[in-house]
Amino acid sequence: MLIQCTRKLLNELKIDPLPYSDEDPLFCWHANLITLNRRKSVVLVNDKNRYVVVLYNLKAKDFKKLDEIIQEGICKTFLAEHIKEEVVEEYMRKANGIIYAKTKDKFSVARMNKSCEVVGYGEDLLKDRSIFQTIVSRKTNRYFVGDGRGGYIRPSEEMFKDLQEFWGKPIFGSKAVKVKAKLELERHNVWRELIIPLNMTFREFHKALQIVFGWRDYHLHEFYIYSDEVYKNRDYKPVVRLVGNEEAFDVPTEIETKLERDIVLSEYIPHYRKLKYIYDFGANWQIYIDVEDVTENYELNHPVCLDGEGDAPPEDIDGETAYENFLKALENVKAPQNFVVRIIAAARGYREFDIAIVNNELKWYCV
Template identity: 40%
Template sequence: MKIHGTKKLLDAIPFEVTVEGEGDNELYAWHANLLTIDRRKTLVLMNNSNRYVVVLHGLKAKEFKNLDMIIHEAIRKTFRAERIQEEVIDRYLEEAGPVTFHKTKNRSFVAQLNKACDNVCFDSRNLDPDVLVNTEVAKRAGRWLTGGGKKEMIRPYEELRKDLTAMAEGPIFTAEAAVMKISMPFEGLSIWRRVRVPLNMPFNEFHNMLQILFGWTNSHLHEFYVFDQTETTEPYHYFSPYHVKGDFKPVLNIVMDEELIRDTSEVEQILEKNLLLSDVVPKNTLMKYVYDFGDNWQHEIIMEEIVNDESIVSPVCLEGEGDAPPEDCGGEPGFREFLAIMSDPTHPEHDSMKQWAAGQLYQRFNKGLVNHRLRGM
C-alpha cells in the first residue's frame, strides 16, 4: 500500500521515502496530509482511485513510529463503519500489502487532497478527541460531491463501493436484513413507516435512519428500549395500547452517550455505538425509540421478518403513512393543536403557524425524498 505524503507528513515520520513505481493499482494507493486541528495532529488519507477519506485525529509522537500499522487498522475500522464485510476488508488489505511512503504524485492529486482536507476541517466540530480513527467524519466527507473542472463530480463513498465490488467480484455487504414497522402511537392518527434495514447496522446509525424516516433534525437526546416478548402481569406500561397489545418487560436500555448511563437503573444499559442491530434482532422483535425527552416522542418498533437481500446497501423505506410532528411543538397536545390550525385556512394563526413550521424544517412525508436521503447512509 502506497502512501503519497505531503512534505509536512514525510518530515514527521521516521520511515524511508521510497521511489515511485509504475503501473500500480490506484485502489491500493492513498495521498495523505498532516494537519493541526484543535491543537491535535490530524492525518487525512485520500484514496487515489475513488477519493474516499480516512481520518486519524489526535496522533501522538510515539504513534508516528508505528504509522504504517496504524494506517492499516484505520482503513479497516473505517471500511467496517461502512458495513463492508470483514472478508472483503481482509482481501483489500492483503492485496494492498505493507505500507510504504512516497512523495505526492502530481498537482492534481494534491489539489484533490487539499479539498478533502478542507471538508474535514469544515466538519471539525464533529471530530471526537477520545478516539484516534474518526469514522463518522470520514463517512460524512465521503458523501460530499467532489471533482469539478474537467473531472466528473462524484461521491467518494459510491466510487469506493464500486471499486471494492470489482475487486471482490461479488457483493461486499451482508445480505441479511430486517423488515420493521415503526409507528408513533397517537390515538386516532396513523403515523408509521415500514423499512428494510441491514442487520449489521450499529444503533447510532439506526438512530440516524429513524431521524430521516420521521423528518426529525437530530436536535435532542434519544434512547432505545428492547423488550422481552413474554407478556408479564407486572404494570410496566412501556407501550401505548393503541398499537402493541399487552405490557412487556424492558431488558435493555440503549443510550447515546455515557452521561445517560444511570447507576440506579434496573435495566442493563449499553452505549449505542457498541451495539449492532444483529446483537438484538431477531432474538428480540419489540423495541421502543424515544426522541426528545421534553416532548417525549415515542416510536414503537416491531420486527416483522428477516430477509436475505444481496442488493441491500442502505436502509429502504418500503411504505409509510402520516406526517410526524414538527420539532419542539409541545408534545402530543401541541401536535394536535398544530394539526387543527394547519388544517383550517380560516384560523387566525394559520399563516403564522405555517411560517413557524417552515422554520422548524417541517416536511410532509415523501417516500421518494426519504429514500434519497437513506441512500446516503
Template identity: 35%
Template sequence: MYIQCTKALLEKLKIEKSELLPTKSCEDGAAGFYSWHAHFITINRRKVVVCMNNLTRYTIVLYRPKAKDMMELESRIKEGIRTAFGEEGISEVVINEYIEKCGAVEYSKTAGRSMVANLNKICETVQWYADLLDEDTVIQKRISLSLGKYLVKFDGDYDHPEERLFRELCKMRNLSDSEWDRILEVENYQLKIRLDFENFDIWRRVLIPSSCTFQRLHCVIQETFGWFDYHLHEFRLIGEPEEADHKLPLYAYPIKMRIVDGEDPEVGEYLEPDKYEVKFDTKTSLKDVFKDTDTCIYTYDFGDNWEHVITLEKVIENNNRFPVLLERNGERPPEDVGGESGFEEYMRIISDKNHPEHEAMLQWSEITKEKERTIEEINRRMNYFFR
C-alpha cells in the same frame, strides 16, 4: 501500496529522504487505486493522520495515534481501510483482494501540487466533521462513511468518493462498474417501530443497515411516521422496574442507557451519567447497541411524549445500503395534539360530525396530521435524502 506523505508527516515518522521511493516510481498499475496520500494535522490540539486514496479520494482518518501507531503506520492504515470498507458493506472477500493487491507498503513524497491541494481540501473537510470524532478509538470509521458521501470535484466534474470506490472495486473484479450488488454484503436490521398506545395499532416496519447511526434512525422514524421534527428526541434502553408492575408507562422504567442528540449543545444540562450510560446519536451505530439487546425506546416531543418501541425482528444480509420502509399500519397522531389522551379526544371529535368543534378540529389537523403518501413516495424521498 504507496503511501505518499507530506513533509509534516515525514517529520513525524522520522523517515530519511534516502529511504523514500522516488515519486516518479510510484506507479501501482491501477491509476492510483492502490496508492494513498497522507498528511499529519492537528484538530483541537489532537494528532490526526488523514489518508486519501489517489484515485477515488476515499478517506481514512486516524485520530490521536500513539507512538506505536506511528511506528506501525502502514498496518494501521490497512486496518483503517479494512474497517471503513467493512462499514460500507463491502464483502470481506473483496476487501481481502484489495488489501492483497495493495501489497507491501513503500513510502514516498507527495505527487505534485494538484494532489496536495486535493489532500488539503480533504483535511479541511475532516475538521468540519470534527464533532464525529470518537475519543475512544484511533480508526474513525464514522468520518470515513460521512466523507464518502461528500461531493468532491474530480477534473472539472463532481462525484462521491464512496461511489467511485465501488466502481473501482467492480473493475478490480472484472465486473461492470454498475454491478455494485456483487461486491456488497450489507448487514441490515429489520425493525418494527410501534407507537406505544393501548387503544391504537400504529407501526412502521423498516429495513436499515446496521452501520447506520441512531441519528439516521431518528431521521427514518421522522420520515416514515411523517413527524415534522419540531421537537426534542432521544433513544433509551430501559431495565426492569423494582416492582413487577407491567402497567407502568415506559418513561417510568429505570434507564440503563440514553442516546441523545449529538447536535444539541444544551443536551448535557439534563443528563445524569452517574446513573446511566450516555451516548450521542451521531457517534453510535445501531449494531453498537443491538448486539446486546433487541429492544429500545425512541421518544419524540417531551411534552406529548410519543413513545416508540423499536424491536429488532431479524438480521438480513443483502446489498441494501439505504433505509427502506417495508410496511406500515395506522396514521400517527397530529403534532401537538396533547399526548395519548389528547389524541383520543381528537379522534372522538373528528368522528362526530355534530360535535361543535368538529370543523375547527378538521381545519387544525390538516396542518398538523400526517400527510398522505405512498410507501413508494416515502422510499424515494429517503433514498434521495440518504444519498
C-alpha cells in the same frame, strides 16, 4: 499500497520517500498531517475516488508504526461501511504493504487539501479515545466533491463502485430484519415499515428513524429493548436501555444502560423482537418497533423504507395537543398566523411523507 505524503508528514515520520512509481490508483492514497481539536491527525485520500480515511490523536509512538495504523484504519472504515470482510481482506492482500512517496502533483495536493477542509466540519463527532474515526470518515465521504471535469461525485459511492469492480461480486451482504415502527398518537395513524441490515449500529438505526419520521436530531433520544416476558403484569420486561450520550447515565434506573454508539443491532435483534424508541423527552414521542421478519442475505449497506402512512409532528412541537393546534393553523389559510406557521413548518423540515425522498436520504445519511 502507495502513501504519497506531504512534506509535513514526511518530517514527522523522519523518513526519506522512495521515488514515485505508477500503481493502480485504487491502491494509492495521498496523506496529510493536520490538526483536529489541537491533536495531530492524518487524513488519507484515495487517488482514484477521493475516499477519505481519518486517523486522529496520533502520538509519537503511533507515527513509529504508522504502516500498521494506516492499514487498520482503512480496514475499520471499510468494515464500518458494512463491506464484506472477505472483500476488505482481499483489498489489503492486493495492496501488499506500504511504500511512502512524495505527493504526486499540485492537482492531487489541492484535492487532498479540500478533503481535509471537509473533515474539519465533523470535529464535533470525533471520539477522543480512538485513532480510527470511522464516523467522521464516512460522513466526509457523503459530501459532494468536484470530479475535475465540471461534475460532482460522492467519494463513498465511487469507492463502492470501484470495490465492486475489483471484487467482481456484490460487496455488501448481511442478515436484515423487516420492522414496523409506529408513532404513538391517539388521533393520527403514523407508521413506517423498513428493512434494516443487522450489521448497522443502534446509532445508525437512530439516524434512520429520524429520517423516516422527518426529524432533524435536535433532541435527546433512547432505545428500550424488551423480552417477551410480561413485566409487573402490565408490559413487556425491558432488557436494556441504549442511550446516545454519557449524560443519560445520570438518570437513575433499574434497567441496564449502555451507550448505543458501537452496539450492533445483531447483538439484540432478532433474539428480541420488541423495541421502543423515545425522542424529544419534552414532547415524549414514543415509537413502538416490532420485528416482523428476517432476511438472510441483504445486499445493501443501508436501510430501505418499504411503506408508511401519516406525517409525524415537526421538531419542537410539545406533544399531541400542540401538534393538533399546529395542524389547524396550517390548514386554515385565512388565519392571520397561517403564513407564520408555514414558515415555521418549512424551517423545521415538516413535509408530507414521500417514500422516494426518504429512501434517497436513507441511502446517504444514516451515518
